[in-house]
Amino acid sequence: MNIQEKVQKAIEKLYGTALNASQVQLQKTKKEFKGHLTLVVFPLLKISGKNPEQTALEIGEYLLKNESVFAEFNVIKGFLNLVIAPAYWIEILNTINSQAHYGTKNADSNAPLVMIEYSSPNTNKPLHLGHVRNNLLGYSLAEIMKANGYKVVKTNIVNDRGIHICKSMLAWKKWGNGETPQSSGKKGDHLIGDYYVLFDKEYKKELKELQANGLSEKEAEVQSALMAEAREMLRQWEAGDPETVELWKTMNSWVYTGFDETYKALGVDFDKIYYESETYLDGKEKVLEGLNKGVFYQKEDGSVWADLSADGLDEKLLLRSDGTSVYMTQDIGTAKQRFDDYPINKMIYVVGNEQNYHFQVLSLLLDKLGFEFGKGLVHFSYGMVELPEGKMKSREGTVVDADDLVTEMIETARETSNELGKLDGCSPEEAQKISYTVGLGALKYFILKVDPRKNMVFNPKESIDFNGNTGPFIQYTYARIQSVLRKATEQNILLPVEINKNILINEKEQYLVQLLSEFEGVVKEAAESYSPAIIANYIYELAKEYNQFYHDYSILREENKEMKDFRLMLSANIGKAIKTGFSLLGIDVPERM
């Protein structure tokens, strides 16, 4: 029986009436007051028939007499602040300490399976800051779902076909002189991206020339020879022209090699990758099936549509008049393949909020097509990453490249560490490892601590801070805890297995145990509300409180052995929670820094 239940039962007994849980408002006591938990008595006034102070007093006295968990209480206005006995906190710490994986659950064989789609890059340019947020959120969400006992399949749908890749292919064919990642030393995705940019440049040039010859902008676009060539290439690709397909395969493989490097640097991975080139035909088939069943309808020009006006939306195109598929068609095909491949109970799409409408429609369409999971699909919708000057714009060259960003973060971490003398006496390998851990930790934490739904501002110039509410601060706290534990081992002090309940721990220590005990609930809440940010902010709170404690009390110099044992155990378990919490964010934690 937890404390909430105990309190509810006691109040029921005191007044002789049944209560529902919402009437027992037990919350964490605000810091400026003494106590751990606070009962708000306003909802109980009708039952007690007395004023707030009297009611609180009455309940407090009753609880103190009948529940050994409580040591004392105080009443301020309508608030009953309850102080929990130190022994209870020690009991909790002992329990936490006995769990190897405190805060997380393992999936059992009949646990529900959740598939998480994230990343989903186009193959015509390298990953940028927006993708970074996507990847970090997706990976973290997967870890969080796992920690809550789900089976998780991480998946990636690669948008490998379409006019965009043809543009890069064409530019490379025309002006590339056979350049390869090997010959130029460029990373494959950047190489392709460069040709995509080159195409755009040449295309703009052509448009300008055409317009100079008196054509309107629209006419110029129609007459563009370059664009016509790109379209022709796409047709050839769809027709299976061997040469085009071969080039496509080669260039895509360069991109994948490049992406793999970026994914590896970010520490994200996938269990199953789908390619649009392999799913779009299935989508087409599904749509035609829907047409036959009368779920969709066809217009005179041959295009296929879904009428969603009954659901408050408008009409949506599913197949073009020439029979080719659109974005939505592909997503239907991909969904079909996935559910053929896995017994998926829950499907989560990590995709930016600019596609909210798309997923609203997809959900309805899948449902209409008879996929039972359609209605319940989750669009994990996250906000954009903006720069201090506003949005990232490729035309203005303000796009923050993922690889550059990672490199800079590691470099900044190295410089800062050097300045602080942290890397003195480290081997080059160790120094590199620490710089990587800290740099990536700063980046990941910075992005994940923000509520995913919100747009966020990222200032690359000031880079990311290493002080205050940051990843490195938390990593630093962890490293210090490890340092204490190492020193303890050196002094032949064994980590205690159980603490004597009767030692008197101070308020700060009680609070730390209380905070620690909330970890489990936080992990659960993060999964329910799909928010890594909840974990990030909690871990920061924990680390901050511990740092303050650490500053005020020395552990190894404590003379009282039981006290020393307690503090060691507390430290070890807070370290454990930080490590676990960070692993749910996909952030590593260094043993020393």
Place this chain on the structure above:
RNA sequence: GGUCCGGUAGCUCAGCUGGAUAGAGCAACAGCCUUCUAAGCUGUGGGUCUUGAGUUCGAAUCUCAACCGGAUCACCA
């Protein structure tokens, strides 16, 4: 215009299933390194929680309206 999302300190963000005097970090200022790691700690200043109304014992939190910002409403992906 329709739909959706957001607006909290100079800046970046917590808090939002209604509870006490709205919290952190950064930036500014003043202190603390013979003490288990100073990427730290302590203190000071900083607020019309966009605005207005409503619900209530009580509203940053819920409702409605307005204003501001963003997204979306393609035979683009």
